[in-house]
Amino acid sequence: MKTETIAWLQSIEALKDVPATQLEWLYDRCEELKIEAGGRVFKIGERMNGTYILIEGKFRLCVVQGDGLKEVAVFGPKAITGYLPFSRGITFPGVGEVLEDLKYLFFPIEKSEEMIRTQFELTQALVHVMTNRVRDYTSFQQQNEKMMALGKLSAGLAHELNNPAAAIVRGAESLLQHLKLAPATFKAITITKISAENVDYVSGKLFAVLSKTERPALSMMQRSELEDELADWMDDLEIPKSQEIAENLVDFGFTLDDLEDFKAHIPVETISPVFGWINNNLVTERMVMDIDAASRRIAELVGAVKSFTHMDQGSGKQYADIHTGIRNTLTLLQHKLKHGNVHVVEDFDNTLPKVNAMIGELNQVWTNLIDNAIDAMSPNGKGTLEIKTSRAKDCVSIAITDNGSGIPEEIKSKIFDPFYTTKEVGKGTGLGLDVVMRIVKQHSGNIKVNSVPGQTTFTVEFPING
Structure with missing residues (x-):
């Protein structure tokens, strides 16, 4: 049985180049476990206790989104998951729900240090599994972040379009x-x-x-x-x-x-x-x-969407007025601004030259920063959002300030980290500011934050000529 299992382990794509002696070492330290369909392999927030190598059956990983669970991945025979070497994960990000009667090898986390010291090829193979997992999960989360942002914009846009559309119908009937x-x-x-x-x-x-x-x-x-x-x-x-x-x-x-x-x-x-x-x-x-x-309002909103997504132009850099993207973003977030009773102050330097940038990408920056500012002011039931543009030598500077509660000093250094969020479970993925940082760096720029209770300012700077 042991020989057959070692041969089976070698048939796993991720372990095919691992010497048989190291797979035997792994097998000797594993425990074979079973869970019936409907059971849980792990629960959200539960501490990671080891590595799982699936032999039979299936289970799915679900994360909390909104008021329910969203399926992220399904694991079947020969899948390797759970804790992996050098992983920074401490707790499970979701629920492991068994879909079909499950049988798997369980390698306890306590043995990982010995494996890292003595089983180089095995460790290397499992690290490769981890990097693939991180890449896939990051891709999923980034797509999820885009869909959540799109959901926010589309909900507000639908509301904004509904008013003038209803006005046209009423006006036409009355006329x-x-x-x-x-x-x-x-x-x-x-x-x-x-x-x-x-x-x-x-x-x-x-x-x-x-x-x-x-x-x-x-x-x-x-x-x-x-x-x-x-x-x-x-x-x-x-x-x-x-x-x-x-x-x-x-x-x-x-x-x-x-x-x-x-x-x-x-x-x-x-x-x-x-x-x-x-x-x-x-x-x-x-x-x-x-x-x-009402017709002009609909045309204005459609024009804002077109300009915001930059869908009629190439995706590369081109010269454009930085204020157009900011104003389009405010237009698309108008419903949320009104709902949050937020007063917008525009302090724009209209003498700024056009900037050479990926306008569609920058609009994601304005959307994330303005949306976060509105959320920060929501506990007050009202707020003031100030957007200031200016020139800083060969760069353009955009400062977005809100009068919300501020960012606690102890977490200020973490806010740009991937997956870090201060929002309630299901309300944020922790990728908003990570996306902002990535796009700003693409433009050879920088972003900094100054925050005290009652005033938080995110300042974005990047070269005018790209």
Whole structure:
């Protein structure tokens, strides 16, 4: 049996070059164990106790994500996992759930030091297994980090798109109903006795006011007083729906003097249908403006996504305005900013030249740093996010500051380490700042953090010309 097992160990790809004497040494120090389907090989947070070499059956590794478990990998016959030489892992990152009745060789961690000292090729083979595992797990986590970031952006984007889309639907329905009233308005206006000269004056006056791009800013009190003033004026002339018409007139910047001008060019007996016609035009104009604004908002969001992902351009370096990417990121995170009651202060140096960079990659930097800043301020229920750009000799400098609780001094040196996170289980992978550091280094730049309670600043610097 022992000879057969040694031959079987040699059939494992990772151990094929290990001398038989060393595999025999390994087998002599292993224990053969079994676990039925549905059992657990290990639990999350449990201390690693040894190496597992699977003979029969399957188990899967699941990590916590959100409120549930996410499958990371499935291990079957000839798989080697658990503790491996020189591994920095101390506890299991997830749950080992048995899918099929499992039989495996268990090599206790206490024997690892002796193996490292005396069994060179065996140690070398197991270290190779570990490096492959680290590479695969890192790739999974990086992909998971991207998907989580995409999930955050898409959720916020869906919310932001839903509002203008719903506004367009409502506006189109309201406009359709409103246009059905046009025949009655047309009938009322056609039977009025008003000269062609006065018709030209009234229509010209109306559309002159509508064409104004700037209207006076009124306080709530000023607006209410003006609406009452115009409504009273129309009540004196027995014009129906005076309050509704007054609100619409104020929306478009009409004053009492404008109404007096209209009155001077409209016979008294026709003033009511004429103001009905004026109001009908104002309502139509407002509906069209609402639909136009909502459509432009959707176009703006789609443009921000396109620019953010840089999907219509190459992935290499090119010259671009650093502020465009930052503003696009703020646009895509707008829902989260509003939800967190975060006030954004932009202190941008607009004289900065265009930078030679991988814009799509840098947008990941702004997303991670801004998203982390919003999370840091969330316990306060509100916050201020300041983004400052400036020039530092031949480099561009971007400082992102939040007034959250700050980063404790004892963990400040760890925040850029892969897989290190201060967020709750399932809320973060610990790769956000690791990704930031990697991208900044790709741009021959550096990132530093200064943090005290109530103020944390991440400063990114990289050469303007790449």
